[in-house]
Amino acid sequence: MNIKRIAELAGVSVATVSRVVNHPERVRDETREHVLSVMQQYNFTPNWFARSLNLESSNTIALLIPGIETDFFQQIISGVETVAGNKEYAVLFGQTNNYPTREAEFVDMMINRKVDGIIQVNSRLNGEETLLMQNLELPRVHIGKNRVCTSDTLCYVDIEEGARRMTRHLIELGHKIIMALFDEANSNTSEQAFAGINRALRDTGHTIIFSSAQAENSVRGGYLAVQRLIQSKSMPEALIAASDLQAIGAMKAARDAHINIPDDLALASLTDSAVCSVLSPALTALELPSKRLGMAAARMLIDQIEGTLPYVDMPHDLILQPKLKIRESCGNTQDIYEWFD
């Protein structure tokens, strides 16, 4: 007997059965009575049913995130908040600054505050801290590509595929010396981008000279990195920046040195933001569906908390595709102002 069968027997949707259990007040009286009687008749008490009866729900979820400076993280927060609000959950928020110990402390704190579930963004938990999580039955979702903390549900944006398409695009435009600036504080994302760039380099028939460097993910980081390249006379033909902030810094450094973008240096950013389209030249960038990522993570978490689903049937990995927004800074000369791949 499962929830689907109960729904069939009761002649209602699965969602209605789940609501009878989780939010009986939202179901019409007759429907509720009817569904409950069917459940009784078939002796149906799913484990999540027991859980939601026994445990007091705090209607609170925790969001542990490395930082709040970048657009990417802000959009994730916005997405989580939106869905949590829709589902009448409050969000407790913790900024980990990429420190595993800080993250572990937060997890502890959140458990003590009886949150119903935790969303971890780019978790750094490993080793001993992971043990803590293993013994934890709390529903969890990881926003990030790996299963560092034994959470069985994760979602992420396919940066690798995005970086591959961006690199392929730069190669197609004829750039032969390509360099990537990675975010020194975000090795996880950098590794994925690097893998994608490598795939594009491998797949092309052309000989491409590729190099990479680490830089701070900020305007300053981009500025200094390009200044250094200019001074050491090792400017590439095309530069992939880790973020719009880095790219803006790179633009400023290039302008100060009378280097024309895109004629002397093609520029592209691995993250898009609202400013990219108003810069001059408009910045070619990868649009990461970060709000959608936050929304998806919150949904997957609440799915688990409410047991609203025959959970085993659900996909546990959710991958979102970024979109390459081809504008001007890469050397594209099409008349149309923006186009996409």
Added chain:
Amino acid sequence: MAYDVNLSGMTLKNAIITAAGPWAGNAEGIQRCIDAGAAAVITETICLEERQRISPRLFMKDQQLFNTMLYSNLHLEEWERVLDRIDRKDAKIICSIWGTSASEMAYLGKKLENMGADALEISLSAPIGSRNKLIGYHSPDTEDFIRALVDTVDIPVMAKLSYESASSPYFIKELENAGVSAFSAIDALKGLLGVDLEKKRVLMPTYGGYTGTNIRPVSLAMTAMLRQYSRLPVISSGGVLHFEHVLEFLMLGATAVQLASVIQLYGYDIIYSIIASVENWMASHGYKSIDDIRGAALASLRPFEDIVPRTLVATNSKPCTRTDCTLCKQSCLKEAITRNDNGEIVADTSRCDGCGLCVERCPDQSIRLSWR
């Protein structure tokens, strides 16, 4: 008289489905479609993230309707409430969906199934906005992409095709292999309203979906073609304004027919009147079931190569001395049509090569084609 239809295991009480669009973008709209008698209602396309609307978003010139609407502006949680709130009566609810990856589609589809969707329609190749062309038209990934959804859900999955994607037998085969259970065709064509010559500007800010009566011939052809390529049911969409159009699609083999622009232009009541007129027509012709007419016209559709060339020429079927009309003369590149001294239209059979255009354009049927 029962004119019900079986679509992928679902019983539809008639052959009329309201298509994905803003008329079914919230509970009230869906309810009005149901109340007007639609056998099934397809929701506006739902995504994991809502999409804000731009204004204006509908453009029209003469009979040409264009829209720049992409995806629903409701959150998935709001859709849950919508699906809960509507009184379905005996109508089916089909959720139109889109996502950027296999797992996204699978997750969204499963959520909607659990919220009570009777079937799903993938908005595979919408003409507005930008998306991965590779998945919408043809790529090695398409099959995996669709299969992930089909394997995850336990309800029928239909693929909504653009004109381009419906034209590719190879792509159709891929979708079949992936396990879709029906095709909806066609989605809007990609279109632009025009250019303001003085201002040197396009008349709408981005490519739009071109729909309505002008795209019906394209859609009729696609229905017939899909019937030839595939054994899966076809749900026709494109340019239905009158009940006769519904019958045309059915006679070309459609399992059911979708209404879209006609609701946008004339309101929800048109749904009822089209359904009633189809049933009246069927009854008055003594047909007991849609099966009696479904695909009936396909036998008369032949490959071009099989049409035997005939030597027909234009002749007068009755004299014409109209001074207010020159359509036949204008039409003839061979200059075979002249007026004689009495002001009568005469076709010179030695010059005529039988193209038939004068006959098509004559408002009075004064000219016909006959054997040389």
